[in-house]
Amino acid sequence: MENAVTQSLLGSIARSIHEGGLSELTILGIESTSHTFGVGIVRVSSGVPEILVNEFSKYVPEKGGIHPRDASNYHAEEAPKVLHRALSKAKVKLSEVSAIAVALGPGLGPCLRVGATIARFLSSYYSKPLIPVNHAVAHIEIGKLLNNLRDPLVIYVSGGNTLIAVQRRKRYRIVGETLDISLGNLLDTFAREVGLAPPYVVNGVHQVDVCADWGEDFIDLPYTVKGNDLSFSGLLTAALKKAREAKSRRELGSVCLSLRETAFNMLVEVSERALVLAAKSEVLLTGGVAANKVLNDKLASMASIHGAKFYTVPADYAGDNGAMIAWNGLLHYAYGVVVKPEEAFVRQRWRLDEVDAPWLLED
Amino acid sequence: MASGGLIELTQGAEAKIYRTMFLGIPAIVKLRISKPYRHPEYDRVFKHRRTLIEAKVMTHLRSLGVRAPSVLYVDPDAGIIVMEYIDGCRLSECLSKMPIDRVAEIALDIGRQTSIMHANSVYHGDLTLANTLISSKDEIYIIDFGLSGYSKDLEEYAIDVHLLDRSVELLYPELKDAFMNSFWKGYLMNASISFVEKLKDKVRDIRLRGRYVEERLKKRISKDRYA
Numbered sequence: 290m291e292n293a294v295t296q297s298l299l300g301s302i303a304r305s306i307h308e309g310g311l312s313e314l315t316i317l318g319i320e321s322t323s324h325t326f327g328v329g330i331v332r333v334s335s336g337v338p339e340i341l342v343n344e345f346s347k348y349v350p351e352k353g354g355i356h357p358r359d360a361s362n363y364h365a366e367e368a369p370k371v372l373h374r375a376l377s378k379a380k381v382k383l384s385e386v387s388a389i390a391v392a393l394g395p396g397l398g399p400c401l402r403v404g405a406t407i408a409r410f411l412s413s414y415y416s417k418p419l420i421p422v423n424h425a426v427a428h429i430e431i432g433k434l435l436n437n438l439r440d441p442l443v444i445y446v447s448g449g450n451t452l453i454a455v456q457r458r459k460r461y462r463i464v465g466e467t468l469d470i471s472l473g474n475l476l477d478t479f480a481r482e483v484g485l486a487p488p489y490v491v492n493g494v495h496q497v498d499v500c501a502d503w504g505e506d507f508i509d510l511p512y513t514v515k516g517n518d519l520s521f522s523g524l525l526t527a528a529l530k531k532a533r534e535a536k537s538r539r540e541l542g543s544v545c546l547s548l549r550e551t552a553f554n555m556l557v558e559v560s561e562r563a564l565v566l567a568a569k570s571e572v573l574l575t576g577g578v579a580a581n582k583v584l585n586d587k588l589a590s591m592a593s594i595h596g597a598k599f600y601t602v603p604a605d606y607a608g609d610n611g612a613m614i615a616w617n618g619l620l621h622y623a624y625g626v627v628v629k630p631e632e633a634f635v636r637q638r639w640r641l642d643e644v645d646a647p648w649l650l651e652d
Numbered sequence: 653m654a655s656g657g658l659i660e661l662t663q664g665a666e667a668k669i670y671r672t673m674f675l676g677i678p679a680i681v682k683l684r685i686s687k688p689y690r691h692p693e694y695d696r697v698f699k700h701r702r703t704l705i706e707a708k709v710m711t712h713l714r715s716l717g718v719r720a721p722s723v724l725y726v727d728p729d730a731g732i733i734v735m736e737y738i739d740g741c742r743l744s745e746c747l748s749k750m751p752i753d754r755v756a757e758i759a760l761d762i763g764r765q766t767s768i769m770h771a772n773s774v775y776h777g778d779l780t781l782a783n784t785l786i787s788s789k790d791e792i793y794i795i796d797f798g799l800s801g802y803s804k805d806l807e808e809y810a811i812d813v814h815l816l817d818r819s820v821e822l823l824y825p826e827l828k829d830a831f832m833n834s835f836w837k838g839y840l841m842n843a844s845i846s847f848v849e850k851l852k853d854k855v856r857d858i859r860l861r862g863r864y865v866e867e868r869l870k871k872r873i874s875k876d877r878y879a
Contacts (some may be wrong), residue, residue, distance in 0.1 A: 455822065462822045468861040507693045516778060516799075516815040518862075550691045557689050562665040566744065566782045566819070587689035594687075595663060638865065 314387045315341075316622060317375075317411075318615025321404030322396025322424045323449060324348045324355050326364040328375040329612030330386070331619055338434065338619075341379035343605060343612035344371050350487060354477065355448075361399035368407055375611070383415050388627070390420040390618020392427065394636035396449070401635035409630040418627040420618040424609075425450060425641040426461065430620060431613035432575040436600040439650055442569040444560050444588065447576035447608075448473035451519065453560055454641060455567045456649045461641050464563040465517030473578045475521040475552055483532045483541070493580060493604070501549050503542025510551045517559045524551055549583065557587045564595055572599045579607040620648040666702070666798060667731075674724050674734050682706075684731030684798075699731040706797045707733050709774055716772055718765045719793045738795070740787035744823055747781060755827055756834040761792045763838025766812060769794075771842050775808035776800050780819035810854035817855070 313334045320327040327345030331338060348363040350356065376383065391408035394401060412419035429443050443454045443461070451473075452466035470478070476497045480486035485496040510527050513520040528548040535541040564572060572592040578584065579601050592599040606613060621627075624647040658670040658681060670681040684699045686692075707726040710733075714720050725734035747755060762784055769776065776783070777799030785793040801808070816835070820828045840848055859865070 457822060458825050462825075463862070464818070464822060466862050468858070507691055514799075515811050517818075518811075550694070554690055554694060558665075562778070565663075565665040566780060567822070590688045640862070640865065 314619055314622065315381060315385060316388055316390050316420070316615045316619045317381075317383075317386045318390040318392075318422065318427075318611045318613070318618050319404045319408050320345070320392050320424070320427075320609050320611045320614045321361075321364050321368075321400050322392050322394070323400055323609060324360055325609035326367050326371055326403070327609060327611030327614070328371050329610060329615040330375060330379045330381055331612060331615040333619060338616070340612045340616070341381065342375045343610050344375040344378065345610050346371050352487065354481065355397070357397040357399045360397065361403050364400055364403040368403060371611075372407070383411065383417075386415070386417055388418040388420055388618065388622050389415075390422050390614050390621070391633070392424045392614045393421045393633060394424065394639035396424060396635075396637065398635065398637050401637065405633060405635045409633055412630045412633075418622065419630050419633055420621050420626060421628045421633060422614050422617045422621065423639055423641065423644045424614075425452075426644050426646060427613040427617035428575050428607075429454070429461065429573070430617045431606050431610075432573045432600070432602040434616055435602060435606060436573065438571050438573055438600060440569060441571035441573035441600065442560070442564050442567055442597070444556070444572065444574045445576045446472045446556070446574070446578035446584070448477060448578075450576060451521075451556070452641065453517070453563045455563070455569065456646070456651070459646055459649050459651070460644065461646060463640075463642050464567065465519065465559045467519045467521060468515065469520050469522040470525065472521065472552060472556060473576075475525050476549075476578070479525060479528055479532070479545075479548060482529055490580075495581060497545050497549055498581070498583060500542055500545035503538050504544065504546040505539065506543040506546075507550070508543055508547040510547050512551055512555060514555050514558060517563060519555050519559060521552060521555075524548065553584050553587055556584070557591050560588060561591050561595070564592070564597060570597050572597050574599070574601045575607050577608045580604045620646075624648060664796070671737060672734075677724065678737040678739075679724055680721070680735050680737050682733045682735065700728045702798050703731050703733060704728045705801055709797045709800045709802075710735070712772070713769060713774060713794075713797075716768055718768050719791055720797065721793065721795060738785055738787050738793050740785040740793065742782055743784045743786060744781040744819070746786055747824055747827065752827070752830060756830055758786065758792055759831040759834035760838035762794070762816070763835035764841045765792065765794055765838075766816075766835075767839040767842035770809040770812070773802050773804050774800060775803055776812050777808075779812040779816045781816070781823055782819065806850060806854050807858075810851055810858055813851065813855045814858045 315332045318329045325345050325347045329343045330341040332341055346367040348360045389408050389412045391404050428445055440456055445452050449471055451471040453464045454461045476495055477489050480489055480496040485500055511523040513523055528544055531544045535544055574588055585601055589599040658672050661669045661671050667682045667684045672679050672681055684703055686695050707723050710720045710723050714722055721735040721738055723735050783796040785795055817832055820831045
């Protein structure tokens, strides 16, 4: 991963590593904010970053959505296996790790506590510094690393988040966000209530997309854009009502089609406005919903109208994963951001725009 | 239609902006364009609806003394509005070069004009620094009424303020407090204190609706305690 932006970013990190008397950094990152328990290991050696391993195990409910207790039980069982797998694949011993990074929020409390407990233990037992990482910032930074981006307009869409952000004065600032449920939540809840899911995604295609192919007609559904903010809950209610009235596969398909078009158009519209307002030349789509092809196409075509380049993140790094926590942990660590294990509390609510990001490169 | 050539100025989020001469007046042509990512039916409704409301609101506000460009010609089916050209600079670009006193004066005037708008049941819908101009005669203009509309719902007015607040925070975090304080002073020129208090509460409510706002949780807990 040698590229210009990373080089200049790592130049400053290398300096701080050097000042700390280190030539190399190896960070182990732990992710457990929601359905995924992940462990990633990232190493920077002579200014070149490398993702050594990105292991994870994903909790898939048999029915319904994610139950926080069931998910956390799952994490507790999977955690040692995932950790062992990561260490042995990377051929790294815990004693060789420079520091432990952990996603302390935002997310589901019971799930967060599993990752935090393990991280605090590893940190105390092996006397390694502990780095607090914000899950949302980590999502953005891994996308920037993999695409060699300096200052993109960020569109972060997942089961828990739907937001548009840009960096400014050493922080990410939120330009627009959902005021109620997230885009992923909208699609998942609809699919579940209508009886199309779980599983929600099969072979990389969401059930709502599968269903949309059955339909042809466009139905008028509530389109709620408030300035740069979005609201999906009224759309969900209206779509479910229409779905219950549907008498054929084709009619249900039309509801799916209209739901998807309405929701995506809302997101693309605010993204477009944010892109023009912030005047960026790069657009980055990340988060669990980033894999959606229809959304990708719409955003790519929007970006091209404004001469901006569109980037997305490979599925293994777009969804929740440990490597992104490790990489963001490394960035924090290079600037001396650590936390004492006894003070590493989880924060279920921890906004992206509350996190200082001293590594950000600004013009 | 146009009596001069068309020179493309910018590509906005939903329209192309051209400069021209219209009946001897320097003018702007705002042409709403079809979007490849939008469903065709949506596209048609959007263009028509938004062009019509934009022209209507601008004309109305102008008569109330709000500095919006004059509308010269409208064709909703084609998505075209021709309006007076304002020689100036968007605040999103110019604010940083100004002394803090001048920033306060500008914010005061935006507050004043916004309150006239709201007092007449109009909301802007996209009130950001990118949609406010300072003209070469040092007058503050509000532009781009593409998302505006008529409503008596306090929520819509609060969203205007919320958007402005966030756009200042986004572009010039260090100016935000000074800017918003002056904005509210200006707003009070056409609104009662009790209305402004209600509006401020609503703006705070909207902010708290965002994702992972810790304050929201605390607020609910303390409410329960005193119930």
